[in-house]
Amino acid sequence: MKVFVNEDTCIGCGLCADTCPDIFEVIEDKAVVKISEVPENYEELVKEAKDNCPVDAISIEE
Numbered sequence: 932m933k934v935f936v937n938e939d940t941c942i943g944c945g946l947c948a949d950t951c952p953d954i955f956e957v958i959e960d961k962a963v964v965k966i967s968e969v970p971e972n973y974e975e976l977v978k979e980a981k982d983n984c985p986v987d988a989i990s991i992e993e
């Protein structure tokens with residue numbers, strides 16, 4: 932599974948980084964993906980972060 936953040940949409944709220952800090956990090960008000968190829972044990976948390984993003988900026992590619 933791969934994960935991406937749309938930098939144009941992201942408002943830097945930090946929710947994804949709170950949910951899954953090993954995968955997401957907020958730098959200068961934008962979330963960046965630290966490991967785009969998501970390890971299997973993080974998939975559920977990444978999906979949760981995607982579902983909770985208030986502006987739908989996170990996308991997943993299975």
Ligand code: SF4
Pocket residue numbers: 936940941942943944945946947948957961962983984985986987988989
């Ligand atoms: S939850 Fe969404 S809007 Fe908030 S920092 Fe993460 S990607 Fe950006």
